[in-house]
Amino acid sequence: MSNNLLEIKNLHVNAEEKEILKGINLNINNGEIHVIMGPNGSGKTTTANAILNNPAYTKTNGNIIFNGEDISNLKTDEIARKGVFMSFQLPEEIPGVSVTNFLKYAKNKITGEPVKIFQFKDELKKYMEELNMNPKNMERSLNVGFSGGEKKKNEILQMLVLNPKLAILDETDSGLDVDAIKIVSKGIEMFKNENNAVLIITHNTKILHSLKVDYVHVLVNGKIVKTGTQELAKEIEENGYAQYK
Amino acid sequence: MKKTNLDEINRNIYDIKNKDEYDFKIKKGLTPEIIEEISKQKNDPEWMKEFRLKALDVYNKLELPTWGPDISELNMDEIATYVRPKTGLSNSWEDVPEDIKNTFDKLGIPEAEKTSLAGVGAQYDSEVVYHSMKEDLIKQGVIYTDMETAVREYPELVKEHFMKCVPVHDHKFVALHGAVWSGGSFVYVPKGIKVDIPLQSYFRLNSPESGQFEHTLIIVDEGASLHFIEGCSAPKYNKVNLHAGCVELYVKDNAYLRYSTIENWSKNMLNLNTKKAIVGKNAKMDWVSGSFGSKISMLYPMSILNGEGAKTEYTGISFAGGGQNLDNGFKVVHNAKNTSSVVNAKSISKNGGKCTYRSLVRINENAKNSKSSVSCESLMLDDISISDTIPTNDIRTDEVEFSHEAKIGKxxxxxxxxxxxxxxxxxxxxxxxxxxxxxxIAKELPVEYAVEMNNLINLELEGAIG
Incomplete structure (x- = not known):
């Protein structure tokens, strides 16, 4: 089996009848961290949503291959169960469902195996300590009344617990202060190993100060216009996206 | 994945139909002769027979309500108002006939009695077939019995309270109830006695084209406390069944009563039930209510806060599927100083079901320094379902804190x-x-009822998507 985890081929995607992605190609191998950068409206969030087949977006051309299988037309939950995770820019609030119960339920759906409650709670507690989260949040309703930072950390917690093969982090760093970004970076490092991969989607470069990445792609107007290494991010930090428009 | 149409949902245990066997079933319809026959069958004392006939008079004079769901399909000429099961009252499940006992077994009643209840009453059609309470409560003077026994054995207590809290003139179906009432539970908790474990009455209507008119009368005397649970269900028939029960609750000074209901009538039931509580000085009345079944429900429990410092809380949820019109709500009258009410109502509608929250908050001029806060939230699971909020707020003094919050969402x-x-x-x-x-809401219910509510939600949702 090849080391290739995700292959996006000539992906075109519409949102509300308007073409947002205009032919994206992307290859992610196990063990790699990729970053897609780009100005607002370039199609970053659309890319993440298209991989998980959000029905609000329509693929008009191209394929998404995950672990050797075409997942372009699978339902979101089927894709999730294959091992794709997405951290949301604006996580939804679910009143009346505690973080613990939600994650226990989701973990059971993802793994197809019963979750051992005590072991699970210990694991949860451990991750929450590492992420500097208030342990009381375990029993609070999912994301309800959480601050922006707490919501983002909660997404990272979910990533650690659900342990996907590919984690897509959509603007997880945006709106966070330096300390919170460091914690998110720490979470990514805890998660990352040779058998999984991370795709970070961001419009700024702050997170790259505390995290080493393998590839940086610049997305402008629905196309990847340049691919490079961490150096490329530095260049964009200094010069912005103007030269790519 | 199991997908069914709503009509095909297997309501499993609730839909077990026993053969329509009875000892006596009254002719359909409503005439003085029929009322007298019911009275005779029930061995009423003379005063009760007179009461019934007067109530029938009132019934004939009152009009159907001009608001709320359309109940014109109800034809009283088609309803048998009294169906006596083929058994008497017993205090041992052993003596209850097998098919009736099986029904209650499947509803989990005898099991709950063993594990988590201090007493149980079980009504089948028009009569109570089982009643029992723990020995130590009997010794403390607590009375828990069927309503007929109470009329015979505690005539003074009954006469003083029976249909005084809910007078027959209240509305047409209360008058009907007064004329044909049968079964139900009577509870008296003496001064200062705290009943720690709940009592539960379960009402099961098996007979088609009939009505259930149980009367529940609870008196919690000064400084006493009680948790009473009421459950009800029926199998589904093609023709209309009617439930017009009446619940009268007296919460005397410094007393506490919690009244929990899970109502799961079948979807051919018109549920026109009336519940009211009179709350004394520094007493507290809590209502917890889950309303799932019935075709049409018009149910507005009411607290009358008559004593200074009286409090009430209402926590309720309604769940309407296709073809259901649940018009539920809560009424409160603040009638003394420093009283308070808290309402937390929720509703869920799907597959074209309709939920209406209809309420009344009245704060009288003498109820200075009172507080009332009302919150109602509705959730609609699709575009064809309907949700509505119709609050009436009648506030006659400035010295109050009042808030009303309504949210409707998808x-x-x-x-x-x-x-x-x-x-x-x-x-x-x-x-x-x-x-x-x-x-x-589930958190407010006794554990086994919370589980039942979750099951009902899952049952209801099976047919919701597809």
Whole structure:
């Protein structure tokens, strides 16, 4: 089996009848961290949503291959169960469902195996300590009344617990202060190993100060216009996206 | 994945139909002769027979309500108002006929009695077939019996309270109830006695084209406390059944009463029930209510806060599926200083079902320094379902704190996508959102009822998507 985890081929995607992605190609191998950068409206969030087949977006051309299988037309939950995770820019609030119960339920759906409650709670507690989260949040309703930072950390917690093969982090760093970004970076490092991969989607470069990445792609107007290494991010930090428009 | 149309939902235990066997079933319809026959069959004392006939008079004079759901399909000429099961009253399950006992077994009543209840009453059609209470409560002077026994053995207590809290003139179906009432429970908790474990009465209507008119009368004397649970269900028939029960609650000074209901009538039932509590000085009345079944429900429990410092709280949820019109709510009258009321009502509608929250908050001029806060939230699971809020606030003094908050919402596609990205199917995602929405109410219910409510929600949702 090849080391290739995700292959996006000539992906075109519409949102509300308007073409947002205009032919994206992307290859992610196990063990790699990729970053897609780009100005607002370039199609970053659309890319993440298209991989998980959000029905609000329509693929008009191209394929998404995950672990050797075409997942372009699978339902979101089927894709999730294959091992794709997405951290949301604006996580939804679910009143009346505690973080613990939600994650226990989701973990059971993802793994197809019963979750051992005590072991699970210990694991949860451990991750929450590492992420500097208030342990009381375990029993609070999912994301309800959480601050922006707490919501983002909660997404990272979910990533650690659900342990996907590919984690897509959509603007997880945006709106966070330096300390919170460091914690998110720490979470990514805890998660990352040779058998999984991370795709970070961001419009700024702050997170790259505390995290080493393998590839940086610049997305402008629905196309990847340049691919490079961490150096490329530095260049964009200094010069912005103007030269790519 | 199990997918069914709503009509085909297997309501399993609730839909077990026993053969329509009875000892006596009154002719359909309503005439003085029929009322006299019911009275004779029930061995009423003379005063009760007179009471029934007067109530029938009132019934004939009152008009159907001009507001709320359309109940014109109800034809009293088609309803048998009294069906006596083929058994007497017993205090041992052993003596209850097998098919009737099996029904209650499947509803979990005898089991709950062993594990978590201090007493149980079970009514089948028009009569109570089982009543029992723990020995130590009897020794403390607590009375828990069927209503007929109470009329015979505690005539003074009954005469003083029977249909005084809910007078027959209240509305047409209360008058009907007064004329044909049968069965129900009577509870008296003497001064200062705290009943720590709940009492429960379960009402099961088996007979088609009939009505259930049980009367529940509870008196919690000064400084006493009680938790009473009421459950009800019926199998589904093609013709209309009627439930017009009446619940009268007297919470005397410094007393506490919690009244919990899970109502799961079949979807051919018109549920026109009346419940009212009179709350004394520094006493507290809590209502917890889950309303799932029935075709049409008009149910507005009411607290009258008559004593200074009286408090009441209402926590309720309604769940309407296709063809159901649940018009539920809460009424409170603040009639003394320093009284307070808290309302937390929720409703869920799907498949074209309709939920209306209809309420009254009245704060009289003498109720200075009172507080009332009302919150109602509705969740609609699709575009064809209906949700409405019709509050009436009648506040006659300035020295009050009053707030009313209403929220009507739908499940957003974004929320579904979020949950599906965590591996939940669309059905699982919707069920999780609905369970979360109902959770604050479920928490107020006794554990086995919370479980039952969750099961009912799952049962209801099976048919919701597809």
């Amino acid at each position: 499940i957003s596609d974004k929320t579904i996508f979020y949950l599906m990205s965590r591996g939940l199917s669309e059905e699982d995602a919707k069920a999780m959102i609905v369970r979360g929405f109902a959770n604050p």
